[in-house]
Amino acid sequence: MMQTRLIVLVLLKSNLHTHNNAMKNLVIGCSSFSNPQHKAWNHLKNNLEVQFLEYGNLSGIVREDLYCDGLVYIQFLDDALVDDTSESDSENLDTYLNQVLSLIEERCRSSARIFIFGFSCWTPINVVRNAKIISERKKINIKFLNMLEKTASKYSNFYFIDLDACFSEFGLTKCFDTRNWYFARTRMSSLGNEVIANSISLILKRHEKAAHKLLILDCDNTLWGGVIGEDGLSGLELGSDGVGDVFVDFQKALVQLKTEGVLLALASKNNEDDVWNVFHNHESMILSRSDIVAAKINWDEKSKNISDLAQELDLDVSSFVFWDDNPIEREKTKLLLPSMYTVDVPSEVWEWPSSIKTLFELSKFYITDDDKEKSSQYSARHEFISSRKQSLDVNSFLKSIKLSATIVPFGEGNSFRAVQLCQKTNQFNLTTRRHTAESLQKIALTDSQYCSLASLKDKFGNHGLVGLFCLQDINGSDLYIDTFLLSCRVLGRHLESWMMSQIIDIARNNNFTRLIAEFIPSKRNTVAERFLEDCGFTRFNSTTADDEELFAGVNINGISYFRSLGKLSNLPENLYES
Amino acid sequence: MKVNHEELRCLLSEVFANSEIPESIIDAKINDIAEWDSMGNFNLLLSVEEKYGIRFNLDEMSEIRSVPSLVAALENK
Numbered sequence: 001m002m003q004t005r006l007i008v009l010v011l012l013k014s015n016l017h018t019h020n021n022a023m024k025n026l027v028i029g030c031s032s033f034s035n036p037q038h039k040a041w042n043h044l045k046n047n048l049e050v051q052f053l054e055y056g057n058l059s060g061i062v063r064e065d066l067y068c069d070g071l072v073y074i075q076f077l078d079d080a081l082v083d084d085t086s087e088s089d090s091e092n093l094d095t096y097l098n099q100v101l102s103l104i105e106e107r108c109r110s111s112a113r114i115f116i117f118g119f120s121c122w123t124p125i126n127v128v129r130n131a132k133i134i135s136e137r138k139k140i141n142i143k144f145l146n147m148l149e150k151t152a153s154k155y156s157n158f159y160f161i162d163l164d165a166c167f168s169e170f171g172l173t174k175c176f177d178t179r180n181w182y183f184a185r186t187r188m189s190s191l192g193n194e195v196i197a198n199s200i201s202l203i204l205k206r207h208e209k210a211a212h213k214l215l216i217l218d219c220d221n222t223l224w225g226g227v228i229g230e231d232g233l234s235g236l237e238l239g240s241d242g243v244g245d246v247f248v249d250f251q252k253a254l255v256q257l258k259t260e261g262v263l264l265a266l267a268s269k270n271n272e273d274d275v276w277n278v279f280h281n282h283e284s285m286i287l288s289r290s291d292i293v294a295a296k297i298n299w300d301e302k303s304k305n306i307s308d309l310a311q312e313l314d315l316d317v318s319s320f321v322f323w324d325d326n327p328i329e330r331e332k333t334k335l336l337l338p339s340m341y342t343v344d345v346p347s348e349v350w351e352w353p354s355s356i357k358t359l360f361e362l363s364k365f366y367i368t369d370d371d372k373e374k375s376s377q378y379s380a381r382h383e384f385i386s387s388r389k390q391s392l393d394v395n396s397f398l399k400s401i402k403l404s405a406t407i408v409p410f411g412e413g414n415s416f417r418a419v420q421l422c423q424k425t426n427q428f429n430l431t432t433r434r435h436t437a438e439s440l441q442k443i444a445l446t447d448s449q450y451c452s453l454a455s456l457k458d459k460f461g462n463h464g465l466v467g468l469f470c471l472q473d474i475n476g477s478d479l480y481i482d483t484f485l486l487s488c489r490v491l492g493r494h495l496e497s498w499m500m501s502q503i504i505d506i507a508r509n510n511n512f513t514r515l516i517a518e519f520i521p522s523k524r525n526t527v528a529e530r531f532l533e534d535c536g537f538t539r540f541n542s543t544t545a546d547d548e549e550l551f552a553g554v555n556i557n558g559i560s561y562f563r564s565l566g567k568l569s570n571l572p573e574n575l576y577e578s
Numbered sequence: 579m580k581v582n583h584e585e586l587r588c589l590l591s592e593v594f595a596n597s598e599i600p601e602s603i604i605d606a607k608i609n610d611i612a613e614w615d616s617m618g619n620f621n622l623l624l625s626v627e628e629k630y631g632i633r634f635n636l637d638e639m640s641e642i643r644s645v646p647s648l649v650a651a652l653e654n655k
Contacts (some may be wrong), residue, residue: 037621183620183639190624
């Protein structure tokens with residue numbers, strides 16, 4: 001009886017988590033010859049086992065025996081213009097592209113694994129023919145990109161690449177090579193192949209690992225030209241013409257990043273008052289002091305300052321990007337904080353605005369509502385940590401800040417945020433399962449309460465959706481906690497205990513007798529190690545005969561716990577207002 | 579253009595990275611090296627073009643299938 005129970009549990013798990021493993025192999029298809037032996041593919045081949053589909057076979061992407069962790073398909077419009085379809089035959093082309101799209105969607109529906117679709121429409125421009133009318137190609141391009149965008153918003157595992165936009169960065173005519181087409185049925189030049197392979201690898205990288213969270217900036221000769229301590233407020237190059245304008249644009253780009261959820265911090269060797277004087281009193285400053293989440297302005301080593309800052313914000317330096325005009329400072333941080341990303345800042349200042357805007361480390365697939373609030377949330381948190389330091393009794397301090405939390409069921413409006421939490425939360429995360437929108441949806445379908453987010457408010461601000469749990473009914477009497485996580489920026493508020501009490505309520509209301517939970521140790525989640533025991537869970541003891549039977553032949557990933565739902569509450573003191 | 583055989587050998591070992599390259603490549607031709615099939619030949623020519631900043635025409639693309647013919651074509655450029 002016990003055994004069947006756990007087997008069911010494992011079956012449920014394997015259904016939902018098959019996509020969790022790190023990516024090992026990639027299949028690449030193309031509407032014409034993709035030249036698999038070309039050196040452009042080497043860097044993908046170095047990290048993955050890469051297979052190439054026979055070319056021109058789009059329906060291959062929905063083949064049932066196609067097994068892969070990741071799939072890429074590259075479509076050239078020219079390859080659709082065969083025999084009886086010409087580019088002016090828009091009706092036929094429409095039909096064709098609709099077929100392409102329905103195959104794409106079929107693939108997205110049948111597999112939760114990553115799927116990247118690249119599309120190129122380019123043909124040499126004829127200025128005269130396009131001086132009175134928009135070419136059919138251009139229209140098709142825009143229409144198809146719109147269709148792809150819709151599909152991408154529907155399926156979280158689907159991404160598209162506007163290849164012509166990528167090629168144009170290097171020159172479209174340099175990326176294509178018609179000689180290669182007539183010689184080998186490949187449309188690309190070596191450069192074109194490199195562009196495609198690079199675009200694919202950027203998307204794969206971002207899909208696997210979230211963007212960096214915080215950008216640390218130097219001040220003198222970074223936010224403005226000149227040195228405030230020497231040149232004084234009126235001597236700085238900021239605003240007015242020339243290089244002063246560049247710093248203004250650079251600051252504008254920083255503010256834009258902030259609205260996209262990138263946290264901004266300062267690390268500057270300066271007198272603190274001098275720096276804030278520029279922030280408050282220079283009429284051309286775009287950044288304001290409130291845009292900065294935390295600052296270390298002193299004469300200490302930057303690496304020490306940055307480590308301290310990481311500790312204060314409870315973030316890891318590996319999620320930091322460092323921007324400093326001074327190559328010596330950069331060499332030092334590269335050496336002393338190798339896990340931080342130190343930007344090789346272009347030597348020409350006028351390249352900075354576009355360089356920061358296109359920096360891969362800070363680029364995200366989409367911006368959630370929560371991203372927009374992130375900066376003020378972290379500022380509030382910094383304030384929270386400093387005022388907690390001054391308070392002696394932590395619990396009475398927490399009671400004084402009016403903590404209040406609510407449960408929000410998973411749904412369309414918060415699915416991006418839910419996926420983002422699953423992808424990005426490393427510290428307070430019991431199982432570190434990287435759910436996708438589809439797998440969360442699956443859980444929510446069994447019972448809307450079984451996939452829920454927690455939203456938190458206190459006197460320091462509204463923190464938004466910061467916690468998530470997923471539950472599974474194993475057998476009607478045991479409820480399994482598949483996922484339980486909490487954003488690190490709200491740690492120290494006992495929200496985890498409040499969330500657990502909500503789970504206990506759900507379990508009791510649905511007449512379960514036991515909660516089963518798991519802690520899967522990872523490199524980063526030791527902060528959650530003792531949580532289950534603190535909540536009255538007991539570790540399954542594998543030495544007793546009963547449990548041996550329980551785990552016989554069953555692959556449990558982590559350390560398993562259970563908790564009965566009897567009267568005993570065993571939870572830490574509730575600090576939340578109801 | 580004067581061609582250095584050692585340089586060419588280097589290029590061959592880059593393009594056919596998973597194959598053994600013979601000490602002397604002076605007479606080497608297509609199919610002598612495991613990866614040097616017709617597509618390997620195509621990619622070899624693309625790499626040669628990139629390295630020497632030259633361009634082969636369609637005839638050359640199909641005719642150059644050995645080190646001697648490659649050297650001869652390069653000497654003409």
